[in-house]
Amino acid sequence: MTFSEYFELLFSDYTLRTITLGTAVLGAICGMLGSFAVLRKQSLLGDAISHAALPGIALAFLITGAKDTNILLLGALVSGLIGTFWIKGMTSKTHLKSDTALGLVLSLFFGFGMLLLTFIQKQPNANQAGLDKYLFGQAATLVEDDVRLMLIVTGISLCILLLFWKEFKILLFDADYTKTLGFNTKFIDVLITFFIVLAIVLGLQTVGVVLMSAMLLAPAAAARQWTNRLSMMILLAAIFGILSGVIGTAISASQNNLSTGPVIVLVATVFVVFSFIFSPGRGLLFREIRFRNNRKDLQLKKTLQFMYGIAKTHDNISHPHAIRILNNFQGFTKKSLQQMEDKEWITLQGQQWALTHKGFNEAMNLYNKTHD
Structure with a gap:
């Protein structure tokens, strides 16, 4: 049947x-x-x-x-x-x-x-x-x-x-x-x-x-x-x-x-x-997806905080910096730079990057939270 x-x-x-x-x-x-x-x-x-x-x-x-x-x-x-x-x-x-x-x-x-x-x-x-x-x-x-x-x-x-x-x-x-x-x-x-x-x-x-x-x-x-x-x-x-x-x-x-x-x-x-x-x-599938997204987000924010440490030493936060400065940083990847640009945290011009006001404020908030 x-x-x-x-x-x-x-x-x-x-x-x-x-x-x-x-x-x-x-x-x-x-x-x-x-x-x-x-x-x-x-x-x-x-x-x-x-x-x-x-x-x-x-x-x-x-x-x-x-x-x-x-x-x-x-x-x-x-x-x-x-x-x-x-x-x-x-x-x-x-x-x-x-x-x-x-x-x-x-x-x-x-x-x-x-x-x-x-x-x-x-x-x-x-x-x-x-x-x-x-x-x-x-x-x-x-x-x-x-x-x-x-x-x-x-x-x-x-x-x-x-x-x-x-x-x-x-x-x-x-x-x-x-x-x-x-x-x-x-x-x-x-x-x-x-x-x-x-x-x-x-x-x-x-x-x-x-x-x-x-x-x-x-x-x-x-x-x-x-x-x-x-x-x-x-x-x-x-x-x-x-x-x-x-x-x-x-x-x-x-x-x-x-x-x-x-x-x-x-x-x-x-x-x-x-x-x-x-x-x-x-569900295990969506939990894994959330875990991966959180890990990627954490990597981006770690990279942003590192950039913040570099940019705050300059009077002009939009001062351009060479990408090679990030080469030895653990959270840095070229893809992460592109994602940060998509979030309007940084601007990219060739082999140089610069923090935007939005990225600077976001990094400053992260820095303050970690030191509360």
């Missing part, structure tokens, strides 16, 4: 429409809520929660004996919340750092989950399970009920986000100030954490336990490179998440033997790499 055939079938084929809509909605909610995880410096929390959800899925299957998606995700939600509050409890009640607590909970819960999956495989009803899809995701199993659930959760998350916008924003950037204003910071923190866990749990079926943290963080990390405003960051992260879901699904559908979840994560990573390089404010 080619890209053009995919988009032709998108609105007529039930499977393609459901998967594409599901991955787009997942990308939107992960982008929105992942922004808070990135700004709160809780990037590894997403990885720990996704791995902590695995034993909940296995236990839900063992208790009910049925592969009901809603029940399995409910088990994942409970397990993920328990893992989250274990992490918070260890960091607040003990001397352990957050990275240690995250590593302990991740390995403990994931190890227990893998043990349960091994146990399930030996049971008579193991052929009904198919729980291994939650490790790496299987977007093809999405049905309309799953997408409807994602839409409901996304709508509720958006409403909560708008309702508590001021509180979330203040808590992100100054938790102590939030307390002085009388806000219940614990409740706000739990609310944010709950919806982050919920977004992760919703994505397990599509992306899987192993890759879910990348789906949560990549759109937000890409958006962070383009703006300093929280509202714009959340919007851009949602857009990047949607595009990652749609483009990843299209690539997976148009090629044979490509799993949808990993392709979506790779597309999201492309957005991150592109943002790291080409964003105007923080």
Whole structure:
């Protein structure tokens, strides 16, 4: 299937429409809520929660004996919340750092989950399970009920986000100030954490336990490179998440033997790499351009100060001087002289130069700044 055939079938084929809509909605909610995880410096929390959800899925299957998606995700939600509050409890009640607590909970819960999956495989009803899809995701199993659930959760998350916008924003950037204003910071923190866990749990079926943290963080990390405003960051992260879901699904559908979840994560990573390089404010390319321009500007000003030292010994600042006087000066190049003439700092006549009044004043200002 080619890209053009995919988009032709998108609105007529039930499977393609459901998967594409599901991955787009997942990308939107992960982008929105992942922004808070990135700004709160809780990037590894997403990885720990996704791995902590695995034993909940296995236990839900063992208790009910049925592969009901809603029940399995409910088990994942409970397990993920328990893992989250274990992490918070260890960091607040003990001397352990957050990275240690995250590593302990991740390995403990994931190890227990893998043990349960091994146990399930030996049971008579193991052929009904198919729980291994939650490790790496299987977007093809999405049905309309799953997408409807994602839409409901996304709508509720958006409403909560708008309702508590001021509180979330203040808590992100100054938790102590939030307390002085009388806000219940614990409740706000739990609310944010709950919806982050919920977004992760919703994505397990599509992306899987192993890759879910990348789906949560990549759109937000890409958006962070383009703006300093929280509202714009959340919007851009949602857009990047949607595009990652749609483009990843299209690539997976148009090629044979490509799993949808990993392709979506790779597309999201492309957005991150592109943002790291080409964003105007923080991008590596524009940063290098600014660095080179600043270095050139510094060289010009160093040369101008050197000329100023020569010119100020004369009553007439426009007195001509030979260019060869500058030959042993480190910042001097013939190109720099041309650039200084373009700025109207000096005048050039053959092999001689002279400071203009504009150049003399500029150099005098530089000299005064360096001696303040």
